[in-house]
Amino acid sequence: MLMEADLPEDIEALRAFALEQVRMLTAERAAAAELALAKGEADAEIERLQSIIDAFMRHRFGARSEQLDPDQLQLGLEDVETALGQARAAREAASPQSKSDRQRKTNRGSLPAHLERIEQVVDVEDKACPCCGGALHQIGEDVAERLDVVPTTFRVLVTRRPRYGCRSCESAVVQAPAPARIVEGGIPTEALIAQVLVAKYADHLPLYRQAQIYARQGIQLDRSTLADWVGRAAWYLRPLRDH
Structure with missing residues (x-):
C-alpha cells in the first residue's frame, strides 16, 4: 500500500510519479479488458461446441432415419470434444483463480487398483517454522493420482544354443533343439x-x-x-475357430 511518506517532495518528481501511476493503472485496466474479452470469446466457443455435441447426441438417439453411422459419430464427437477442451483451457487461462477458489474436481474415471504406483514426494526444503523457527512436524498430506504411461519398448530376445563335442571320439555333436516358432527363421x-x-x-x-x-x-x-505374420498366426489359431 502506498503511504504518504513514499510520495516525493519535489513537484517535478511528484508529477512524474503520478504519471507513472496513471500509466500502470491504464495498463492494468487494458490487461483486464483483454482477459475479459478472451474469457467471453472462450465462453461463447464452449457454448457453441456444446450445442454441436448435443446435436450429435440427438442424432445418436433420434429416429433411425436420422441416426449417424456409429464410427462417424465417434469421430465427430472426438474432434468436437478436443476443440472443447482447448476452449476450456483458454477460458481458464483468461480467468485464473486462486487455489482456494478452484472447484475441486475428481478424476474422470477411477484408476484401477492393480496399476503400479510410482510415488514422488514433493516436500518443503526447510522444516523450521517460518514464525518462530521451531521444528515442524507433519500433520497431514495431500495426495493426487495421475495416469501415466510408459511408451511401448521394443527389445531383442537373443537365443543361444551351445553346441557340445566329444574330445574322445570327435564324432558326436550335441545341441538342444531350437524352440518352435510361428514364423520359422523369422524375427x-x-x-x-x-x-x-x-x-x-x-x-x-x-x-x-x-x-x-x-x-x-x-x-x-x-x-x-506383417500380413504374412497375421496369416501364419491365423493358420495356427484354426482349432480355436473351429472349436
Whole structure:
C-alpha cells in the first residue's frame, strides 16, 4: 500500500510519479479488458461446441432415419470434444483463480487398483517454522493420482544354443533343439505377433499404420511382412475357430 511518506517532495518528481501511476493503472485496466474479452470469446466457443455435441447426441438417439453411422459419430464427437477442451483451457487461462477458489474436481474415471504406483514426494526444503523457527512436524498430506504411461519398448530376445563335442571320439555333436516358432527363421516373438493381431482386429489399426509406428522406433517392417505374420498366426489359431 502506498503511504504518504513514499510520495516525493519535489513537484517535478511528484508529477512524474503520478504519471507513472496513471500509466500502470491504464495498463492494468487494458490487461483486464483483454482477459475479459478472451474469457467471453472462450465462453461463447464452449457454448457453441456444446450445442454441436448435443446435436450429435440427438442424432445418436433420434429416429433411425436420422441416426449417424456409429464410427462417424465417434469421430465427430472426438474432434468436437478436443476443440472443447482447448476452449476450456483458454477460458481458464483468461480467468485464473486462486487455489482456494478452484472447484475441486475428481478424476474422470477411477484408476484401477492393480496399476503400479510410482510415488514422488514433493516436500518443503526447510522444516523450521517460518514464525518462530521451531521444528515442524507433519500433520497431514495431500495426495493426487495421475495416469501415466510408459511408451511401448521394443527389445531383442537373443537365443543361444551351445553346441557340445566329444574330445574322445570327435564324432558326436550335441545341441538342444531350437524352440518352435510361428514364423520359422523369422524375427517376431509370439508376443509381438499377438500385439499385431490385437492392434489389427481389436483396435482396428491397419497393418500399414502399424508399420509406420515400428518405423519411428527404427524398425523397418513392410506391410506385407506383417500380413504374412497375421496369416501364419491365423493358420495356427484354426482349432480355436473351429472349436
